Amino acid sequence: MSTHDEILRLGDDLMRMHGFNAFSYYHLADALKVxxxxxxxxxxxKDALALSIVNRSREAFHSFSERVLLEADLQIRLKSFVRIFAENADTGKICLMGAAGADFYSLSEDTRGAVRLFVxxxxxxxxxxxxEGRQCGDFTFDGLPRTRALLIATNLAASLHMARILGKKEFQSISGQLVKDICPSKKSTKRSSSKVRGK
Amino acid sequence: MSTHDEILRLGDDLMRMHGFNAFSYYHLADALKVxxxxxxxxxxxKDALALSIVNRSREAFHSFSERVLLEADLQIRLKSFVRIFAENADTGKICLMGAAGADFYSLSEDTRGAVRLFVxxxxxxxxxxxxEGRQCGDFTFDGLPRTRALLIATNLAASLHMARILGKKEFQSISGQLVKDICPSKKSTKRSSSKVRGK
DNA sequence: CAATATACTGACTACTTAGTAAGTAGTCAA
DNA sequence: TTGACTACTTACTAAGTAGTCAGTATATTG
Structure with a gap:
């Protein structure tokens, strides 16, 4: 891999692990032995770097969305999306939405624009x-699809913060319930029976 | 207000507006004319400051939770909680969960512990x-109350990122639907009628 | 009134930061 | 083989960083 690409990869890692203001050119250089x-x-x-990091993530998401088209089952498509976040939860990283959102006012207008397009x-x-899933019966939910998309995206983004703060198992609770909420398969009645209710 | 308290207030503002690594002792001093x-x-x-900022937020939440006990209606209690986030959305700040979660690995073990207790x-x-709300019929949802709490907290935390990135109106969509989802009042059937479906 | 504590200031240090400028080794094409 | 281009290095600067230390003015208290 070229130095150019390694800087981007490592920059992305550092940005999502420690934040945009927590790493320097020296950190990047030192790790890459240059x-x-x-x-x-x-x-x-540094802003040119931030912009490239964001655009690289955007391209990665485009290739994900094309790759996932091979999967016909919409519920599995959703689970593939959730798995991206699960991998981040494992490594302790947050997603770019969360990282760039937190460091938003450290970024230039150009880079903020790229973040906006990415999201x-x-x-x-x-x-x-x-x-599509609601029309074919694969998903069940109230309200506009876009609003539901925002709810799911915010659940997943902040669940990575929760995984850091409270522990990785919290990610499983959140993402598991989130999928259950919109997948109608053998669902219990909405008002819980309260038999095995826990806290 | 004492310098001590002003540092804490401003530190909290800066931490949640720009991030823990984006402000310095000079920024604090300059703004407070010292x-x-x-x-x-x-x-x-700086870590002692971070710890105090987190503990101050924790105390503020305790006083919120006591204040809100005066309100008997559980749905209104929930809306009071949502309003805290709405105020942050207006000013462009994120919540301490989001900010401390993003900067988590810049904080000492002690401060991380305080963040954990706060969350x-x-x-x-x-x-x-x-x-309590589910038992008395004020709220309707599936799964454990704690899991639902995590879902709501993550929705609200990351909705502040969304408000920055996509615009403040997104906060309204997210928080509005989030409340609708668990408040059973005059609710449409869960499978949408698809008449006024939008995207 | 003297001793002590509080809340600072001024001057400083050692280090890190993003960014620049000039030079160099290797490749490649005309 | 020359001349341009790529991908660097060395050496540097100006500014910013957390943190220290010795003082000082002002209350407060025994």
Missing amino acids: RPAAVHYHFPT LDIIAWLTDLLD | RPAAVHYHFPT LDIIAWLTDLLD
């Missing part, structure tokens, strides 16, 4: 999935 | 509210 000026050669300013891509994809 | 050493006098290290307090309060 001099800080080499990082500046590929990404003149809009995700919400549009989820909206389409939910809309 | 010298940086004065900030060190009250909070010797556990919130989840416990929400869990009790939901549990």
Whole structure:
């Protein structure tokens, strides 16, 4: 892998693990066994790097959304989406929505625009999935598909924070229930029987 | 207000607006018209400041939870909780769960512990509210009250990121539907009629 | 009134930060 | 083989960083 690509990969890792303001050109250079000026050669300013990191994630999501088209089952498509977050929960990273959202005011207008497009891509994809799924009976939910997409995306994004703060098992609770909520298969009645209710 | 308290208030603002690594002793001192050493006098290290900021938020939540006991209606109690987030959405701030979660690995073990207790307090309060509400028919939802509490907390936390990235109106969509989802009043059937379905 | 505590200031240190400028080794094409 | 291009290095700067230490003005208290 080229230095250029390694900087992007590591920059993405650091941004989502420690935050945009918590790593420096020196950190990147040191880990990649080059001099800080080499990082500046590929990404003149830190904001140029941030922009490239965001666009790289956006491209990665596009390739995910194409790859997932091979899977006909919409519930499995949703679970593939959830699995992306599960992998991040395992490694202690948060998603780019969460990271860029937290560091939003440290980013340039250009980079904020790229973040916006990235999130809009995700919400549009989820909206389409939910809309199609509700029409064919694979998903059950109230309200607009786009609103439901926002609810699911926010659940998953912040569940990575919860995984850090309270422990990884919390991710399983959240993502498990989130899927159950909209997948109608052998569902109990909505008002719980309260027999095995826990807290 | 004492310098001590003003540092805490401003520190909380900066932490939730820009992130823990995006402000310095100089920023605090400059805004409060004192010298940086004065900030060190009250909070010797930046981590001591972070810990105090978190504990202050925890105390603020305790006083919220006591204040809200005056309100008998559980749905209104929930809406009071949602309103805290709505105010943050307006000012562009994220909540401490989101901010501390993003900067988690910049914090000491002690401070992480305080964050954990803060989040556990919130989840416990929400869990009790939901549990009590389901028993008396004010709330309707599947699964454990604690899991539902995690879902609602993650929706609200990340909705503040969404408000930054996509615009404040997204917060209204998310929080509005979130409340509708668990408040049974004059609810449409769960499988949407698809008449006015939008995207 | 003297001793003590509080809440600072001024001056400083050691280090990190993003960013620049000039030079170099290797490749590749005309 | 020359001249341009790529991918760096070395050496640097100016600014910002957390944190220290020795003082000082002002209350407070025994």
